Amino acid sequence: MTWLITGGAGYIGAHVVRAMTEAGERAVVYDDLSTGIAERVPAEVPFVEGSTLDGDLLRRTLAEHSVTGVVHLAAKKQVGESVELPLHYYRENVEGLRVLLEAVTESQVPSFVFSSSAAVYGMPDVDLVTEETPCVPMSPYGETKLAGEWLVRATGRATGLSTASLRYFNVAGAASPELADVGVFNLIPMVFEKLTENAAPRIFGDDYATPDGTCIRDYIHVADLAEAHVAAARALQASPGTDLTLNIGRGEGVSVREMIDRINAVTGYDTPPTVTPRRPGDPARVVASADRIARELGWTAKRDVEDMITSAWEGWVRRHPEAARR
Numbered sequence: 001m002t003w004l005i006t007g008g009a010g011y012i013g014a015h016v017v018r019a020m021t022e023a024g025e026r027a028v029v030y031d032d033l034s035t036g037i038a039e040r041v042p043a044e045v046p047f048v049e050g051s052t053l054d055g056d057l058l059r060r061t062l063a064e065h066s067v068t069g070v071v072h073l074a075a076k077k078q079v080g081e082s083v084e085l086p087l088h089y090y091r092e093n094v095e096g097l098r099v100l101l102e103a104v105t106e107s108q109v110p111s112f113v114f115s116s117s118a119a120v121y122g123m124p125d126v127d128l129v130t131e132e133t134p135c136v137p138m139s140p141y142g143e144t145k146l147a148g149e150w151l152v153r154a155t156g157r158a159t160g161l162s163t164a165s166l167r168y169f170n171v172a173g174a175a176s177p178e179l180a181d182v183g184v185f186n187l188i189p190m191v192f193e194k195l196t197e198n199a200a201p202r203i204f205g206d207d208y209a210t211p212d213g214t215c216i217r218d219y220i221h222v223a224d225l226a227e228a229h230v231a232a233a234r235a236l237q238a239s240p241g242t243d244l245t246l247n248i249g250r251g252e253g254v255s256v257r258e259m260i261d262r263i264n265a266v267t268g269y270d271t272p273p274t275v276t277p278r279r280p281g282d283p284a285r286v287v288a289s290a291d292r293i294a295r296e297l298g299w300t301a302k303r304d305v306e307d308m309i310t311s312a313w314e315g316w317v318r319r320h321p322e323a324a325r326r
Contacts, residue, residue, distance in 0.1 A: 001111075001237055002026040004067045006052055006100065007074030008045075009036030011181040012115070012168075012222060016071055017045060018175060019226035025233070028065045030058070031074065040179060052096035058103035069111035069237065070104055071229055072097065075144075078185060079119065079281075082141035093144035097151055105159045111236035112152060113229060114165045118218075118247070120146040121167075123283035130289040131167070131245050138281045149245065156243050162236040169218040169249035169288045171225055173308035179222075180315020187217075188309060191260055192316045195269045196323040201260050205278030208285075214256035216285040218249040221303035221311075231297040249288025250301045259305070266309045267323075 003020055007013040008029030013036065020027045021042065028046045031038075041047045046065060050057040052074050061067070075093045076082065082089040097114075104112060119142035120135045137143045149165045156163040172188050174180035184193050191201040206213040228248050236242050254262075260273050294300050317324040 001068045001233070002028060002066055003069045003071055003233060004028045004030055004062065004065070005071045005073065006030045007036065007072075007115075009033060009038055009040050009047070010073065011179070011183070012171060012225065013073045014040035014179050015175055015222045015226035016073065016229045017041065018179070019223070019230050020233070021045065023230045025230070028061070028067060030061060035183075037182070052100045053091075055099045055103050058100060059107060062103060062107040062109060067107070067109055069113070069233055070100070070109060071113040071115075071233065072100060073115040075115065077117075077141060079139045079141045082139050082144070086140040089140045089144050093141075094147050094151070097148050101151065101155045105155065105161060110240060111162045111233065112156070112164075113232050113236065114148060114152045114163065116149055116165045116167045117142065117145045118167050118169045118249070118286060118288065120149065121286065123281070124286065127285070128251065128287055128289040129247065131247060131292055153243060160241055162240055162242045164232040164236055164242070164244040164246065166228065166232060167245070167247050168225060169220050169247065169286070171222050172219050173221040173223065173303065173311045174315045175223040175226070175311070177315040177318040180312060180318070182319065187256065187259060188263065188312050189316065191263050192267075192313065192323065195263075195267060195271055196320055200271055200274040201263075203256050203260070203273045203275045204282060206257070206275045207278075210255060210284055212255050212257045215282055216253040216255045216287060218251065218253055218287040219259075219305055219308055220249050220301060221308050224301040224303050228293065228297070228299050231299045235297055244296060246293040246296065247288040247290060248293060249290050251288055251290040253285060253287040254305055262305060263309055266306065267313055
């Protein structure tokens with residue numbers, strides 16, 4: 001199989017490329033480099049710079065590399081930015097997906113893995129979020145991911161395309177320091193940034209209905225996530241006509257306060273957090289049920305929260321050596 005990985009120069013995409021090649025699959029990276037980094041793409045992996053809105057380039061790429069499956073990760077993904085720029089997010093995430101699916105079906109590519117998000121659930125009031133939990137997204141970003149799932153599923157039903165939509169929970173960590181996330185949008189790098197500045201990490205609200213009053217989330221190591229993509233891709237290859245929607249998480253919740261304590265322990269810092277007002281739209285608890293993916297793909301997460309923090313810290317220190325003074 002040859003898999004076209006859109007967004008393959010990004011944080012998650014680069015890990016998927018590595019997992020695919022280590023599993024013996026051929027990979028081709030397609031990325032517009034708006035947030036991706038070309039140096040993440042291994043020298044032996046073909047790289048095409050382009051937008052998913054460019055149907056002609058997509059069709060040429062699929063043909064020239066004899067692509068037999070697509071893993072679609074390319075997307076805009078910042079919740080706050082999506083509120084400010086909804087038209088941009090719908091254009092990139094939904095129209096880009098439509099153009100890609102059109103090229104895929106015209107080229108008779110048989111398998112398609114879609115990068116979705118737990119953001120499709122919004123603010124679920126359940127202990128464990130299953131794939132049957134109602135989807136009520138709270139941002140244009142989450143809406144575009146849910147619309148993307150609908151589009152993927154409808155295309156599969158109409159054409160016979162085998163599809164999988166993978167709903168990521170909170171992705172963290174790195175398989176190696178050079179592949180670490182360079183953005184500061186998620187909890188772990190946000191805490192790293194504050195510690196490096198000798199500032200207190202922030203907790204957005206400590207009055208939630210949780211044991212310590214702070215939000216609880218399900219964190220998944222990016223290397224585990226990448227291996228889930230390999231498992232999904234192979235399941236589609238083995239069973240034509242498959243239609244999967246799967247959570248990717250560990251099924252274990254960690255509170256914001258507990259995560260900050262663990263980060264302090266791993267990094268050697270001892271900086272107490274400061275509490276600031278809640279952010280609008282933050283649910284108290286979002287933890288995945290990972291039962292279906294275990295049953296359907298035989299996949300379970302292997303790495304724990306300490307692995308995520310330690311590997312993310314190694315990547316952070318690689319780019320911010322001043323942070324390692326302790």
